[in-house]
Structure formats: C-alpha cells, structure tokens
Amino acid sequence: MDNPENTNHNTTVAAWLAEGQSSQRDMLASLQSLKTRSDTPFNIIASHRQNRPEIFEFADSFYLEPSLNPLDDNEQPIPEAIIPRWQFVLEQAKQHNVKVLLTGRNGIDYEAQREAFSAAGIRLLTGATSVAALESIDDKFAFMQHCHLHNIPVADAWRFDNTAELDALLAEHGHQPLCVKPVTGIFAQGFWRLDSGKEEDETYDSFEHLYFTEEKKINTDQFLNAYTNSQMIHERPIPMLLMPYLSGQEYSIDVVCEYGEVLAAITRHKTGKIQHIGYERSVMDVVIPLIKVFGCDGIVSVQTKADDAGQQRVLEINSRPSGGIGYTTHSGVDLTQVGFSYWLGLTKKPDLDDIIQKITPCQVRSIMTSVMIDD
Structure with a gap:
C-alpha cells in the first residue's frame, strides 16, 4: 500500500524507516520536526507488515511490507513467498530516491543484501555491517563470549x-x-x-x-x-x-554510531517510574569499546548493569533503536535527528565531545496516550 503525496522522486532524497519494535512512530515524528527546520527538502517513508495508521500518519509515503504473518486477520499483505521483504523495499526505495534506510526488526535479512542496497546508493542501517555480527549480537551467549574475548566487562552466563x-x-x-x-x-x-x-x-x-x-x-x-x-x-x-543476578543500577544507552565509532549517545536509568536522562561517563567507558568491537552501525541500544563492586557490566546490545529513544528529545539532543541529519547530508559528521556539551540532564515520565483509528 502506498500513500504518496506530491513527491518529486527524481530530485528529492528520502529516508525510510522500516518496521521497528516500538519506536517507529516517535522516530518518524522526530524526522517530521527535522524536516520543518531543514533548508534542504527530503521525504519520509515508513513501512510495516500491519496496517498501522498511527505510525503512517507521520510519514509522507507508506507501504505494507510483504509478510505471511501480519498478526491481523483483516489485513491482506503481499505474501512474502511471492517477493522477499528486502527485495520489495529495495525496489520501492529506488523509485523514491531513498538515501537512508533504517531496517528495524528484520536487520539480518537486509544485511545479507547489503551489496544490492549499496549499489543503489542507499545507506543501509541494520545495527552492524555483517550478518555474522548481527547474529552474534542476537545470540546472547555468543555475544557474552565475544565480549570476554575482547576484555569487555560483561555479565557472566x-x-x-x-x-x-x-x-x-x-x-x-x-x-x-x-x-x-x-x-x-x-x-x-x-x-x-x-x-x-x-x-x-x-x-x-x-x-x-x-x-x-x-x-x-x-x-x-x-x-x-x-x-x-x-x-x-x-x-x-x-x-x-x-x-x-547483578544488584546494581541498570542503564539503557541509546547510541548513534558508524562503523564502530560512537557519534552521539545518551544514557538513562530508572528509579520507579522516572527516567533519568543524561551522559554517564563511567557507563560510556564500557559502551564505547563495546560498539567498536561489534562494529555497530546505525542507531542501537545497549543495556548495562552494575555488579556488587559498582562495575558496569554489559548485558546486551539491541541492533535497533530502543523503545525509549524518543525520551532523548527532552535532553536537548534528539538522537534520531542527529543521526539522520548526518546520513542525509544535512549536517556534518557528529562529534561525540560536541554532543556531550549539548546534553541537558533531565528527568522524564512516560505517559499513556491514544489515537483514533478510522474504519
């Protein structure tokens, strides 16, 4: 399904956010905000295997991804047996002059076709740059063994x-x-x-x-x-x-990275229902070498937790943006905008030290909201 507005596919570049886990709507809203402030026009495309109007309302164009398991009997998606998801997205991305594609939850499928996307001039963001790296990240036992091999402080398993x-x-x-x-x-x-x-x-x-x-x-x-x-x-x-079981403080870290280099990051931890947003250097002292070891690329999230001695130990990397990446907007540094403005060529490469200076520590409480879905 496509709902394109007036779009000049030949001259205007586009960013595409494929189906994610829980932050796709917030990220699209951030991109729309970026678009209103940008001197350079660009289009925003979203896709999902389900018909999700509350997500698609923040996109200029949207598509239903091929799937044999839409999780909704009322939907009739393109069967994945007819055309693989990655191929469908690639074909549409070429038509829309897509410059950046964030793959979301199906990164390994896209990563296996990196050459095809690169040949089309598309910056593919899967969380890493090889299938092997993504598989190692997804397998928590292999992940922890790899961390031990590279002297990354990690939880035992x-x-x-x-x-x-x-x-x-x-x-x-x-x-x-x-x-x-x-x-x-x-x-x-x-x-x-x-x-x-x-x-x-x-x-x-x-x-x-x-x-x-x-x-x-x-x-x-x-x-x-x-x-x-x-x-x-x-x-x-x-x-x-x-x-x-580690008894210390747990952190979630949202990271914008490129080929193993941290370009921007924000740390957060919870006390009760309150999220504390900022930049904890002791946490990042663990995260920065971790991102390098796995060659992370795109927008990823990391979880760490302190042991009894107060040492932060890595729990896992998620090769996708976290559900809480939208919280970063309250710190004065919107990580979605930082990453995409760079990958779209709107700004120069982010410098971590500069980003740190712009972060204003704050506290955030998430609230429940709702949207009406038309029949």
Whole structure:
C-alpha cells in the first residue's frame, strides 16, 4: 500500500524507516520536526507488515511490507513467498530516491543484501555491517563470549538446553543470586530472578512471586518443575542462560554510531517510574569499546548493569533503536535527528565531545496516550 503525496522522486532524497519494535512512530515524528527546520527538502517513508495508521500518519509515503504473518486477520499483505521483504523495499526505495534506510526488526535479512542496497546508493542501517555480527549480537551467549574475548566487562552466563544441564549449573553456581533468560529474545520475555531462599535474613513466599509478577521473581524449585514439565519446551526447545543476578543500577544507552565509532549517545536509568536522562561517563567507558568491537552501525541500544563492586557490566546490545529513544528529545539532543541529519547530508559528521556539551540532564515520565483509528 502506498500513500504518496506530491513527491518529486527524481530530485528529492528520502529516508525510510522500516518496521521497528516500538519506536517507529516517535522516530518518524522526530524526522517530521527535522524536516520543518531543514533548508534542504527530503521525504519520509515508513513501512510495516500491519496496517498501522498511527505510525503512517507521520510519514509522507507508506507501504505494507510483504509478510505471511501480519498478526491481523483483516489485513491482506503481499505474501512474502511471492517477493522477499528486502527485495520489495529495495525496489520501492529506488523509485523514491531513498538515501537512508533504517531496517528495524528484520536487520539480518537486509544485511545479507547489503551489496544490492549499496549499489543503489542507499545507506543501509541494520545495527552492524555483517550478518555474522548481527547474529552474534542476537545470540546472547555468543555475544557474552565475544565480549570476554575482547576484555569487555560483561555479565557472566552459562547456557543450558535441558533440565540435567540446569541442575549441574545450579549445583556449581547456586551459592549466589541467579537469574535466567532466553539466549535470544526481546522485551525481557522469559527473564526471571531465581529465589533459592538462601539469602540471609530473607524469607520467600511463592504466592507473592505469582502475585507481584512485575518483580520477575520465581522460586528456583518451582522454575525447575515448570521448565522440566513444560510441553512447550518439549515441542520447541528454547536455549536458556543461567546468570548471576547483578544488584546494581541498570542503564539503557541509546547510541548513534558508524562503523564502530560512537557519534552521539545518551544514557538513562530508572528509579520507579522516572527516567533519568543524561551522559554517564563511567557507563560510556564500557559502551564505547563495546560498539567498536561489534562494529555497530546505525542507531542501537545497549543495556548495562552494575555488579556488587559498582562495575558496569554489559548485558546486551539491541541492533535497533530502543523503545525509549524518543525520551532523548527532552535532553536537548534528539538522537534520531542527529543521526539522520548526518546520513542525509544535512549536517556534518557528529562529534561525540560536541554532543556531550549539548546534553541537558533531565528527568522524564512516560505517559499513556491514544489515537483514533478510522474504519
């Protein structure tokens, strides 16, 4: 589906944001704001596998991406079996004189076709510059091993694929606070703190874990029982990680980067419902070499957490913009605009030291909003 406005595809360049996880709407709104202040015109294109008018309203043109799984029975997307998603996007991007494409959630599929996009003059932003790097980022166990290899302070992790392996790991590491999470996944799906009841002066209540599920805590024996007897696990094995639970402050870091170089970044951490936005140098001392090691490219997000000694340790890289990248606008530095104004050729290459000076630390509270979707 296309809804182009008056667009001169031959002379006006365009930026394309493909389907993302949760920040596509905010980023498109930032680009529209940038467009109103720019002396150089450009067009903004969005695409998604679902019909998402609340996203598309911030685009000049939009498309439904090919998909066999639109997640909505009322939609009739182009079947991916007929044309691959990357090919569909590439063909339309050529027609719209697209200069920059941020791939969002399907980066590996696009990355495998980097040469084709480069040949069309399109700056492809997948989060890295090779399929191998993206696969290493997505596989949290491989990611942590790679960090260890390059002396990046990272959380420890031990992989298990069955109950016997988990039992052996618990016997070896059960003397410390632990947690579990899938080898691959997003939005903390499958993450649980394990409560062994061994913590000094702390009692545990299994029903409390079921009642206050936002604490993401479960009794270790009950997790073992659920995991061992899970029909889902028997039918579709899910590689998991057992990890030490780090007790310190957790940070989310939004990063604009190019071929492993950090061009701009903003750190944030939560206390209750409040996001604290700024630039923590101790956190960035870990993030900057991490981005270099993985050759990150585009707009990515990093999670770190402090151990008992206060050392920030890397938890993961997400090769896509975070859901909270829109918060950066309140700091005086809109990272979406910083990145795209450079990649579109509107401004010179960002300098991290200059960006740091422009960041005004602030506190942000997110609020729920709504939009009406016409029939």
